[in-house]
Amino acid sequence: MSRIAIDVMGGDNAPYEIIKGCVEASKNISSTLVLVGNEQIISEQLKGATYNKDKIEIIHAEEVITMEDAPVQAIRQKKQSSMVIGLKLLKDKQVDGFISAGSSGALLTGATLIVGRIRGVDRPALAPIIPTKTGYSLLIDSGANADVKPGYLVQFARMGSVYMKCCMGVEKPKVGLINIGVEEEKGNQLTKEAFKLLSEDTQIAFSGNIEARDIPSGKVDVLVCDGFVGNVVLKFMEGFGGWILSMLKAEFMRNFKTKFAALLLKKGIYTIKDKFSYSTKGGAPFLGVKGLVVKTHGSSKAQEIYSTIFQTEGFIREGLIEKLESNLSENIN
Amino acid sequence: MSRIAIDVMGGDNAPYEIIKGCVEASKNISSTLVLVGNEQIISEQLKGATYNKDKIEIIHAEEVITMEDAPVQAIRQKKQSSMVIGLKLLKDKQVDGFISAGSSGALLTGATLIVGRIRGVDRPALAPIIPTKTGYSLLIDSGANADVKPGYLVQFARMGSVYMKCCMGVEKPKVGLINIGVEEEKGNQLTKEAFKLLSEDTQIAFSGNIEARDIPSGKVDVLVCDGFVGNVVLKFMEGFGGWILSMLKAEFMRNFKTKFAALLLKKGIYTIKDKFSYSTKGGAPFLGVKGLVVKTHGSSKAQEIYSTIFQTEGFIREGLIEKLESNLSENIN
Structure with a gap:
């Protein structure tokens, strides 16, 4: 059974929305979710929630890497941050994937410095x-x-x-x-x-x-x-x-006539809206890292965390990292 | 009274749509339009059209610069092309502006080589x-x-x-x-x-x-x-x-209900559509050239040529080039 670590402290809506996303995912997922962050905050929120106890573990992290922190410095100095601890869990193969909505710069730096690059890759890329x-x-x-x-x-x-x-x-x-x-x-x-x-x-x-x-x-x-x-x-x-x-x-809300039109179109407009929300709110892996590091939008709410957790489980199931390792080893330049 | 030259032979819909745009513009414009291109083709099309004879002049050009031509070579070798002739008219101050829907690369090269750059500008830019x-x-x-x-x-x-x-x-x-x-x-x-x-x-x-x-x-x-x-x-x-x-x-056309909704929304949707068509179909000047060279979209039809002619007249009226010349002369690096 796979294990996915989540940086509960990263992102604009952390920790509340991140934990909420994990709570919802725990009900339907086969992987174990490892919530990395302030234990007290997490326990407090879980107390009032309905979730699958078999699917959630907590690992305490004392510090938080913020958007203002300089990436390299943050990764080197904040050893007790949720991001660094999560990446170390991944490096040590305690988990099969790590999700964060925190600073992209710090996450990339941490992924490269802590988890390392796949042979044949000079620079991991966000995809x-x-x-x-x-x-x-x-x-x-x-x-x-x-x-x-x-x-x-x-x-x-x-x-x-x-x-x-x-x-x-x-x-x-x-x-x-x-x-x-x-x-x-x-x-x-x-x-x-x-x-x-x-x-x-x-x-x-x-x-x-x-x-x-x-x-x-x-x-x-x-x-x-x-x-x-x-x-x-x-x-x-x-x-x-x-x-x-x-x-x-705005056009739909203009007057009674247009509001009625919006009602008639509702389903179609939602289809279009959904098509685009996928793009900006889903997670994206850093391809080229020797472990599965998935970045989600900084503004992610519970719904996006939920989706990203299932997306990450899919990457693990398909053996994305192993396939990248076996295909990228050949040198290019 | 200002004079505007138009490259009648450049663009996907040349010469028919370009001439048509000039014909329409001639009815409302105060500038004189100088149509540069194959005289026979232009005269033929004008014969069947209603236009203001006082506002249209023709200057014959034997050659055409195509999208496939290498820019520098085309400008140097096709001296009898509508683009080169138009740019020379501009350089010699026979006209106050030149519009083309032809190859951007050739137009930029021609503008720089023939008309020249404003002092203080290293590279003209499309804006x-x-x-x-x-x-x-x-x-x-x-x-x-x-x-x-x-x-x-x-x-x-x-x-x-x-x-x-x-x-x-x-x-x-x-x-x-x-x-x-x-x-x-x-x-x-x-x-x-x-x-x-x-x-x-x-x-x-x-x-x-x-x-x-x-x-x-x-x-x-x-x-x-x-x-x-x-x-x-x-x-x-x-x-x-x-x-x-x-x-x-596609959502509007889905069924009777949605077609009815589209009807109720019609005006609003056109407002949105218009807002965007301006962006992709209007003309844009090459700022930094010592003369007014305006590039219009390669796919321009009569409507866009018409708009670009009035836009160009506005640039001339506002003295855009003169103001650029007086403001850019100070050296930067």
């Missing part, structure tokens, strides 16, 4: 799933590496391909390089060099450049880019999508 | 207006420069500020640097260095980093970024916005 017209694509990297070398993008492409095959059932994942034109010679220095390397790589199915306007098309399964560009895409999708939905809401 | 919750912001650069130096971003910020003050009536335009975090130390090498330079610049009102999720907020008037990131934002907005609207349309 969320984003919605497309035909289903979902993986966006790698979406923020772990602001400055990258062309070779890293090949590693991202390989890791993304393993993920899509192993966890999303895509037999031969198509890889696209996010670029400002489809022709080979288009782009900046990074994408021009990466295009060559990706074209020559035999481990992936590279289908060339993809312009940002085609990201939603679903033409490719793995969208490769540096962490700066990926972060811009992910966050803009969140902000822009949210804005359009809020404009729609 | 479209994008819709926000509170109005419009300028996105600079949105594709002219895939690789930039930190100092270029300061020039973009200055030019963008002049534009927003002069053409959009914003007294003290707020400048934001698109970044992957709001804190000063966040970002890639480029944005970290640019942050410092922007903070020290006394000619602009720098309000710090802005995350992509806040781009639609309207918090800043000028969004500064390199041309790669800006192009990704602009094209993703186009593709993602289009997708959401198409999903909505």
Whole structure:
């Protein structure tokens, strides 16, 4: 039976919403949930809750890493923080996965320093799933590496391909390089060099450049880019999508006639809304770390923690880390 | 009276839709429109049209620069192309502005080589207006420069500020640097260095980093970024916005009930749609060129050409180029 550790103290809504998500998940999950955080707070909240006692364990953590802490310093100095303790549990194979809604920078640093990298990977990358017209694509990297070398993008492409095959059932994942034109010679220095390397790589199915306007098309399964560009895409999708939905809401609330229209459309609008909430609220693994570290949105509430726990159980069941280890060992540059 | 040259041969819908846009504009505009392209084709189409003969002139161009042409080569070799002839008219002050829906790369190269740069500007930038919750912001650069130096971003910020003050009536335009975090130390090498330079610049009102999720907020008037990131934002907005609207349309068409709802909402939905079509279909000037060169979307139809002609007339009336020249002369680095 697998064990999943959760950083109860990380994120905007910690610890209350994080614990609540664990409580709900405990009722339906087969894994054991290891709640890492202030024992007193956790026990207090659990007292008033209905949960499956066989599925929840508590490990006390004295400290908390905040959004303001400098990542490297925080990981090195706050040894008793919920994040460091959780990552150590993962390193020592006391748990099979670790979830945190805390500082992305600290989590990446901790994952790299404490858990370590898979052989063949220079930089772990954050890889969320984003919605497309035909289903979902993986966006790698979406923020772990602001400055990258062309070779890293090949590693991202390989890791993304393993993920899509192993966890999303895509037999031969198509890889696209996010670029400002489809022709080979288009782009900046990074994408021009990466295009060559990706074209020559035999481990992936590279289908060339993809312009940002085609990201939603679903033409490719793995969208490769540096962490700066990926972060811009992910966050803009969140902000822009949210804005359009809020404009729609305002139109629906305008008067009696439009409110009636909203009622008639309700189900359809929820379908669209759901499609997008997946993108911004689900968890994303740091691919390339020698252990399963899953980052959830800093603003995650119980519902997102609940989803991320089941998502993480899926990653463990599919053996994502083992498959990445066996596929990434070959050297690239 | 001002004169505006239009590249009749550039773009996916040239020459028919371009000429059609000019024909319509001729009825309401005070400027003279100089149609540059194949004289026979233009005359043929004008024969069957109702237009203001006093407002339309034709200048014959034997050649056409296509999307497949390599920019530098095309500008150097196709001296008789509509684009080169139009740019020369601008350089020689025979016209006050030049509009093209043709190849962005060739247009930028031609603008720089033929018309030249404003003193104090290393790289002209493409600067479209994008819709926000509170109005419009300028996105600079949105594709002219895939690789930039930190100092270029300061020039973009200055030019963008002049534009927003002069053409959009914003007294003290707020400048934001698109970044992957709001804190000063966040970002890639480029944005970290640019942050410092922007903070020290006394000619602009720098309000710090802005995350992509806040781009639609309207918090800043000028969004500064390199041309790669800006192009990704602009094209993703186009593709993602289009997708959401198409999903909505599909929901509206689902059955009798939803079609009725669509009818009740019609006006509101068109308001939203209009807000976005401005962003992807309007023209954008290459700021930093010593003459007014306006690029319109490659897929522009008559309606967009019509709008861009009036927009260009506005730029001329406001003296955009002269104001840029007087504000950019001070050296930055």
